Amino acid sequence: MSSAAPGGGFAGRFGLDVFLLLAQVVNFLVVLFVLRRLVFLPLLKTLRHRRETVEAGLRAAAAAAAERAAATAERQRVLTDASADASRQLRAAEEEANLLRDRIFRTAQEEAEAMHDRAEHEAESIKTQAVTAAAQEVGDLAVDIAEKVLASQMTAAGRARYRAAALRSLKKERA
Amino acid sequence: MRARRLSYRAIARAFAEVLSDVPVVRRPAALRACARFLERRGLLHRAPAVLALLDEELLQRTGRQRASVVTAEELTPRAGEPIERFLRRLVGVPVSLRETVNAQVRAGFQADVGDLFVDASLLGQLQRLRASLRRAHPSNVAE
Numbered sequence: 001m002s003s004a005a006p007g008g009g010f011a012g013r014f015g016l017d018v019f020l021l022l023a024q025v026v027n028f029l030v031v032l033f034v035l036r037r038l039v040f041l042p043l044l045k046t047l048r049h050r051r052e053t054v055e056a057g058l059r060a061a062a063a064a065a066a067e068r069a070a071a072t073a074e075r076q077r078v079l080t081d082a083s084a085d086a087s088r089q090l091r092a093a094e095e096e097a098n099l100l101r102d103r104i105f106r107t108a109q110e111e112a113e114a115m116h117d118r119a120e121h122e123a124e125s126i127k128t129q130a131v132t133a134a135a136q137e138v139g140d141l142a143v144d145i146a147e148k149v150l151a152s153q154m155t156a157a158g159r160a161r162y163r164a165a166a167l168r169s170l171k172k173e174r175a
Numbered sequence: 176m177r178a179r180r181l182s183y184r185a186i187a188r189a190f191a192e193v194l195s196d197v198p199v200v201r202r203p204a205a206l207r208a209c210a211r212f213l214e215r216r217g218l219l220h221r222a223p224a225v226l227a228l229l230d231e232e233l234l235q236r237t238g239r240q241r242a243s244v245v246t247a248e249e250l251t252p253r254a255g256e257p258i259e260r261f262l263r264r265l266v267g268v269p270v271s272l273r274e275t276v277n278a279q280v281r282a283g284f285q286a287d288v289g290d291l292f293v294d295a296s297l298l299g300q301l302q303r304l305r306a307s308l309r310r311a312h313p314s315n316v317a318e
Binding site for chain 2 (some may be wrong): 142146163174
């Protein structure tokens with residue numbers, strides 16, 4: 001190194017130029033300062049910001065997942081409840097429908113039986129009336145015929161015999 | 176006292192006195208005299224009423240009871256005698272029959288004596304038979 005101090009000393013012995021070294025140190029510090037100021041700090045800031053963004057995203061994703069899981073669980077619970085409620089209501093409706101059906105059937109059956117009984121009673125009554133009327137007509141007819149036959153065939157001797165028989169009958173009744 | 180003022184019952188009592196005093200054989204003549212009496216007094220048209228009262232009076236005097244008998248034909252004395260006997264036993268006193276003929280009776284007789292009514296006629300028997308058939312229950316008839 002031609003720039004080394006010609007005097008002795010440590011720097012001279014190793015060929016160091018103190019000014020040059022200081023200049024280089026100053027340069028280095030300036031470069032370091034400039035780099036730190038213009039590159040490292042913004043880069044670090046950007047990295048930190050990205051990390052925070054990623055972490056926030058991850059947190060939001062986790063929260064969303066948890067929320068979704070909760071929503072899914074809630075939905076499942078609601079569905080289960082709704083299904084159970086629907087089943088319960090369906091069973092209740094079925095039971096009510098069965099009861100109603102049974103009641104309607106029973107009522108209809110009772111009404112049908114009552115109508116049947118009434119019809120039977122009415123038919124029996126009509127039959128009885130018809131039979132009674134027929135019997136009375138037949139009886140009247142028989143008596144009329146007997147009266148006419150007796151009137152046409154009754155002789156004086158017959159009347160005498162009838163009178164005697166009637167008297168005997170009356171005496172027997174008195175006795 | 177004029178007969179016109181007498182009541183029919185008084186006239187009937189007088190006739191009864193007359194008839195009970197005369198013998199049986201002279202009773203037709205006595206009845207004719209009674210009829211002439213009524214004619215003279217202008218009461219012949221009331222003879223049925225007087226005779227009815229006379230009948231009552233005679234029955235009362237003899238202790239007999241009137242029995243109205245309805246038959247299909249006129250009864251001979253022989254035919255009426257058993258009826259009279261039966262009715263006498265029935266009411267406990269002698270009875271005098273008053274006969275009425277009604278062909279509707281057909282046969283037998285109907286007697287009305289005091290409070291009793293005896294129906295031994297064919298008409299009554301047929302009426303009872305008719306009533307019995309009318310009362311008959313259908314279940315007994317239908318079989």
